[in-house]
Amino acid sequence: MNFDITEDQLRTQQVARDFAAHVLAPRATDVDQNARIEAESIGQLGDAGWLGMTIPEAFGGSGGDFVALALAIEEFAAACANSAGFVAANVALACRPLLAYGSDTQKRELLTPLARGKTTLAFAPADPDNLGAGVVHAERQHDGSFVLRGETSPVTLFGQPDHVLVFARTADERVTAFVVPYGAANLHVTVLPGHLGKRAARLGVLRFDGVQLPASAAVGQQGDGLSIARSALDDARIAAAAEALGIARAAYEKAALHVKQESPKTPAPGLLGVQVMLADMCVEVEAARLLTLRAARQADAGTTSGSERSMAKLFASEMSTRVAHKAMQILGARNVATTPSLERHFRDARMAELSDDPPEVQRAIIAAAMLKA
Incomplete structure (x- = not known):
């Protein structure tokens, strides 16, 4: 496969690197400590076009492809994993489902503002480990409207979203997606x-105690919910792999810089051991990048399979934890204490590995594809 990066993609990467350095990195500690991405930052991400990547300009997006998206998210995650995660979720779990399945009205009133950072939407499958199970039920009324009852599994909210994309079972046991206002009565x-x-x-749990929705709140046709959710999660795996890659790269670079600065003071035997660790870290980061770019490239070509995206996410997310852990070992307790961003990278890497779409799910997808081949 050709992994050459085009001039447009390289330009996107450089612009993303500059944006991350000047806008995201200075706020990363505050975002982590306050557990909140401020509206100002969301607005800046939207104004710069990052929240509408892969979305056509006709719907408020900035265009581009999955390779450019992966390159940008890697840069963002190296500076601030929280911001990178928000961009990834907005593109893959909010904008792209509406682009593929939304009505003309939903695209005009919701997709375009999402791509421009003017509104927010959380993705809430009823059960992330078994999308067909569903613990939210939608009862269709005589006038075509729906009433939702039930409770979701923990949902990533990024503060207080304006809307939630919910997946619920209807009477025919099929899963349907609905856009629900976050402030809806009985939610x-x-x-x-x-x-x-x-x-x-x-994270938050949503309980629906008879939430009333018009028929126009449904996304796609009745019963399209599983297809919508699976497609969105497939797209999100590429973004998640790039996010984990960025976290790992940042940790590796801090460890390498520390070794360069301290090597004149380190006895040769001790330095050799550290060099071996750095070499392993470098190889893992590069391997994750190749897997991520392969999945992104094939997504752009329309030839990727879910297993390739799962391979990228599985390896990159577990690699990120390993690399961040080794970086902390190299710096030692005293230097980690004076390099708080490294400690943050380790925590972010661990959560990127475990949250939403964990390694066990990726292994099941990969194994199923292997046995089917």
């Missing part, structure tokens, strides 16, 4: 306590 949200890393991606 109750329990925000869960803060977690280890990626703290701005706050």
